[in-house]
Amino acid sequence: MIARKQRARREFRQHWTMILAAAIGFSFTSVITSATGLFLEPISREFGWSRTLASSGVSITAVLTFLFSPLFGVFIDKWGTRRMALPGLVLMAVVIASLSLLDGSHWQWFAIWTVYALAALATKSTVWTAAVNSTFDAGRGLALGLVLSGSALAQGITPPLTNYLIDAHGWRMAFVWLGTGWGAIAFILCLLWLRDGYDISRRARAADPDAAARKAPLLDVPGLSVSEAWRSVALWRISISTFVIMVATIALVVHQIQILGEVGVDRKTAAFYAGAAGLTGIVGKLVTGALLDRFPARWVGGVTITATSLTFVLLLVPQAPTAVIVLAMMINGYAGGTKLQLVGYLTAAYSGMRNFGTIFGAMASLIAAGSGLGPVLGGLIYDTYGNYAPMLWGGFAVTLLSAFLLFGLEDYPVWQREPKPTPA
Structure with a gap:
């Protein structure tokens, strides 16, 4: 245990700048999801859109991410994370700012979000999780927590910030400030400091004349083949657990402002509660x-x-006291925000890192499917029943199912690097 702690400290001393850059990069990829709930009302009011349509942008991205995440996972194994993240961050900043140009056309809305999906594919959790898992071993869990805290940072800052920007400058300029401001910071830090295990392996590969002859992958470490991963019961349990928890929690994140409104919380206070919950997620x-x-x-x-x-359950309490609402949001912020951290850690633990990008790319497809289904399902439930109670009961049930699947996992294997063959 002492040796492991020493190795973890050494890893953090060597790579803390990578953690900072990846955390801020990941925070930017979470901005639009955290802000969507605050844009629903002004956009719906200006264009006469239903909440289902107004919340469909995140779902469009999720559908395309579902379809193409495995391919982008292959790109990570082939090129590394840096060559994915930098152009993706630039494209994401431009597209978020371009939402200020909406004119009410459904086709324009769909087109912008389709382009946004390309940026999302290059900057989703797969990239940042791969960066950490390729660099850390003894301190992997905490390193993942620090990097993926970027999403909790976004959930904490984005709601009150977006509410202020909309009130002070209108919803159009709010998109511009969120895209160009946050995006510039994320890009600069990643340009300077996003150097991870893939970059280390690339340099070692360039110095090893036998690497090309062996056709070794960029990250030449132990792990399952892709076909072995498809047959892994543990990975299937992790996949299903992740999918159902994403459906429930992303629906809650996107619709939380309106849900809080149903229990008597005004919009400004709801934004504050949502922000506090995000910070608790850190x-x-x-x-x-x-x-x-x-x-x-x-x-x-x-x-x-x-x-x-x-x-x-707590959000189902009618006219709930402030203490109950705060408790509900704090629990959601603390526990719900760990889902990407858990799936990233578990996937690496049960699959190894040899084909992590490809395997986690497939996992990311299910994450995207759950993320896309959740907001639209929440909007459809509201449009059908006039309230969010059925969604909240369903969320309660599927979170218990998700937990049950994880409790049933077997011990994960210990991955050891195989020695390279020595010449005769």
């Missing part, structure tokens, strides 16, 4: 990361996701 990721480095991931994940189910 604590959740760091605590979960430390626990993952010490205890079996299936127990850490199962308990954390079980706690998420309480959020849905």
Whole structure:
């Protein structure tokens, strides 16, 4: 244990700048999801759109991400994360700012979000998770928590910031400020500091004349083949668990402002609660990361996701007291935000890193499918029933299912690098 702690400290001393760059890069990829709920009302009011249509942008991205994430996962294994993230961040900034040009055309809305999907594919959690997993071993859980805290940072800052920008400058300029401001910071930090295990392997590969002859992958480490991964029961359990929890929690994130409105919370206060919940998610990721480095991931994940189910029950309380609402949002922020951290850690643990990009790319397709289905399903439930109660009951049920699947995982294997053959 002492040796492992020493190795973890050494990893953090060497690569803390990469963690910072990846965390801010990932925070930018979470901005639009965190802000969507605040844009629903002004856009729907100006163009006369239903909430289903107004919330469909995230779903369009999710559908395309679902279709093409495995391909982009292959690109990660082939090129590394840096060559994916930098152009993706630039494209994302431009597209977010271009949403200020909306004129009410459904086709324009669909076209902008289709282009946004390309940026999303190059900057989704697969990229940042691969960067961490390729660089860290002993401190992997905490490193993942720090990097993926970027999304919690976005969830904490984006709602009140977006509410202020909309009130002060209108929803159009809010898109411009979010895209160009946050995007510039993320791009500069990644340009300077996003150097990870793939870059280290690329330099080693260039110095090894036998690497090309062996046709070794860019990240030449132990792990499952793609065909072995498809047959892995553990990876299937992780995949299904991730899909159902994403459906429930992303629906809640996108519609949380309106859900809080149903229990008597005004829009400004709801934005504040949503921001506070996002910041609580940072604590959740760091605590979960430390626990993952010490205890079996299936127990850490199962308990954390079980706690998420309480959020849905508490938000069903009519005219709930402030303390109940705050408790619900804090639980959701703490527990719900760890889902990407858990799936990234579990996938690496059960598949190894040899084909991690390809394998996690397939996992990302299910993440995208759940993320896309959740917001539209939430909007459809509201449009059909006039309230969010059925969605909240469904969220309670599927979070328990997700936790059950993780509790049933077996111990993960210990991956050891095979020695290279020596010449006769």
